[in-house]
Amino acid sequence: DAKTTQPPSMDCAEGRAANLPCNHSTISGNEYVYWYRQIHSQGPQYIIHGLKNNETNEMASLIITEDRKSSTLILPHATLRDTAVYYCIVRGISSGSARQLTFGSGTQLTVLP
Amino acid sequence: DADVTQTPRNRITKTGKRIMLECSQTKGHDRMYWYRQDPGLGLRLIYYSFDVKDINKGEISDGYSVSRQAQAKFSLSLESAIPNQTALYFCATSPTDRVLKNEQFFGPGTRLTVL
Numbered sequence: 001d002a003k004t005t006q007p008p009s010m011d012c013a014e015g016r017a018a019n020l021p022c023n024h025s026t027i028s029g030n031e032y033v034y035w036y037r038q039i040h041s042q043g044p045q046y047i048i049h050g051l052k053n054n055e056t057n058e059m060a061s062l063i064i065t066e067d068r069k070s071s072t073l074i075l076p077h078a079t080l081r082d083t084a085v086y087y088c089i090v091r092g093i094s095s096g097s098a099r100q101l102t103f104g105s106g107t108q109l110t111v112l113p
Numbered sequence: 114d115a116d117v118t119q120t121p122r123n124r125i126t127k128t129g130k131r132i133m134l135e136c137s138q139t140k141g142h143d144r145m146y147w148y149r150q151d152p153g154l155g156l157r158l159i160y161y162s163f164d165v166k167d168i169n170k171g172e173i174s175d176g177y178s179v180s181r182q183a184q185a186k187f188s189l190s191l192e193s194a195i196p197n198q199t200a201l202y203f204c205a206t207s208p209t210d211r212v213l214k215n216e217q218f219f220g221p222g223t224r225l226t227v228l
Binding site for chain 1: 117153154155156157158201203205215216217218219220221222224
């Protein structure tokens with residue numbers, strides 16, 4: 001699985017869009033980008049995933065660059081409850097049968113009132 | 114996620130004691146996982162099970178064992194606890210038909226302290 005790089009921390013004003021970047025320059029063609037978040041001491045929560053097209057769901061949007069070497073998770077209207085550590089994970093569908101998720105250090109997003 | 118429960122939520126024990134952490138799920142998922150989380154290290158996979166008869170070691174299985182008693186239950190044991198096993202432990206499940214999505218549902222965690 002490709003390695004990912006995320007900034008260790010970011011701040012965002014409540015009500016504004018939070019844009020969380022992730023670099024995955026070694027991503028290969030069959031690897032997907034997944035985003036999870038973890039609110040303090042709770043279990044991680046799936047947010048969204050994508051391959052090469054931009055994706056949107058009720059929680060967030062995922063923008064993947066054309067060369068697929070980086071992506072951005074967008075929380076359109078951040079609230080205080082969005083304060084969490086956000087993990088960007090790159091995972092291939094054929095990377096073994098375990099389907100385990102490799103979580104790095106992530107980005108601590110703090111939404112400020 | 115209330116559909117995945119872990120017991121106990123907190124446990125303090127002494128070095129050398131045998132400890133069992135339990136995980137139950139009502140989601141009907143075949144796949145279950147145990148992770149541990151240490152500050153600054155993210156989550157690391159200990160063991161995983163794809164069905165009742167399938168148990169596999171993860172990244173850091175030494176010092177741990179597991180038992181899949183039923184589809185809904187997956188227990189993690191520390192045969193002889195040591196202080197560096199102090200961590201936050203998470204159980205997770207995933208349905209086979211969402212393999213591509215890699216969506217895992219996590220329990221609330223068990224905070225284990227080994228003195």
